[in-house]
Amino acid sequence: MNNTNSVFSALADENRRKIIVMLSRERMNVNAIADNFTISRPAISKHLRILENSKLVKQVKKGRERFFSFNPGRLDVVFNWLKFYDKFWDKKLNSLKKFIEEK
Amino acid sequence: MNNTNSVFSALADENRRKIIVMLSRERMNVNAIADNFTISRPAISKHLRILENSKLVKQVKKGRERFFSFNPGRLDVVFNWLKFYDKFWDKKLNSLKKFIEEK
DNA sequence: AATATACGTAACCGAATGGTTACATGTCAA
DNA sequence: TTGACATGTAACCATTCGGTTACGTATATT
Numbered sequence: 516m517n518n519t520n521s522v523f524s525a526l527a528d529e530n531r532r533k534i535i536v537m538l539s540r541e542r543m544n545v546n547a548i549a550d551n552f553t554i555s556r557p558a559i560s561k562h563l564r565i566l567e568n569s570k571l572v573k574q575v576k577k578g579r580e581r582f583f584s585f586n587p588g589r590l591d592v593v594f595n596w597l598k599f600y601d602k603f604w605d606k607k608l609n610s611l612k613k614f615i616e617e618k
Numbered sequence: 619m620n621n622t623n624s625v626f627s628a629l630a631d632e633n634r635r636k637i638i639v640m641l642s643r644e645r646m647n648v649n650a651i652a653d654n655f656t657i658s659r660p661a662i663s664k665h666l667r668i669l670e671n672s673k674l675v676k677q678v679k680k681g682r683e684r685f686f687s688f689n690p691g692r693l694d695v696v697f698n699w700l701k702f703y704d705k706f707w708d709k710k711l712n713s714l715k716k717f718i719e720e721k
Numbered sequence: 722a723a724t725a726t727a728c729g730t731a732a733c734c735g736a737a738t739g740g741t742t743a744c745a746t747g748t749c750a751a
Numbered sequence: 752t753t754g755a756c757a758t759g760t761a762a763c764c765a766t767t768c769g770g771t772t773a774c775g776t777a778t779a780t781t
């Protein structure tokens with residue numbers, strides 16, 4: 516699967532988006548992630564595998580645990596695709612200006 | 619299907635992303651769209667239905683033709699989701715500044 | 722050494738996805 | 752009004768998806 520496909524389809528699932536938001540705050544092991552869901556741990560494992568293949572998250576093994584963390588750089592795939600529509604960015608300029616000025 | 623899901627999964631297909639890019643340049647009828655693909659016209663119709671349900675494109679009937687056009691405002695769904703990760707935007711500020719200054 | 726913990730993997734299942742062909746319908750053109 | 756054209760819809764099919772339960776394996780703990 517090509518990069519853009521893998522990223523967009525990884526993001527097309529609500530549970531996976533939730534995992535990403537969680538991992539953006541702190542790295543977590545599989546059980547810690549699964550505790551936030553009602554679905555089974557193997558189901559979470561599958562989602563993590565998909566996220567990993569899309570490179571939106573990465574994994575480090577530590578003893579018997581696997582710690583997952585968010586790879587924000589991978590959002591560039593989305594960001595770059597969004598750029599195809601220049602007018603979209605024109606419309607966004609004002610809010611982005613505000614955002615910048617607040618920093 | 620909720621808004622975010624419908625938009626991200628609409629974007630998860632390469633053919634549909636290609637349709638969006640095409641429609642962002644000009645509105646087109648179904649046959650004109652299908653001419654750019656090797657898959658069948660009914661397959662294109664299905665993709666258009668999905669894009670329409672996600673509100674990424676809209677349709678106007680004119681005689682026996684249906685003209686489809688891109689609804690850029692709908693990309694806000696993606697944009698807004700991307701905002702969950704503030705640090706992502708911090709990193710983007712410089713390039714966006716440039717972009718703004720060029721306008 | 723025995724047991725508990727943290728995961729992965731396999732096999733399975735129903736539903737959704739992306740494609741096809743065949744046909745129906747509404748509109749334009751001769 | 753007959754025929755061509757633009758498109759939708761239905762039925763079908765193989766594959767993928769998101770979930771499950773059962774089991775295997777490596778690492779800690781006692």
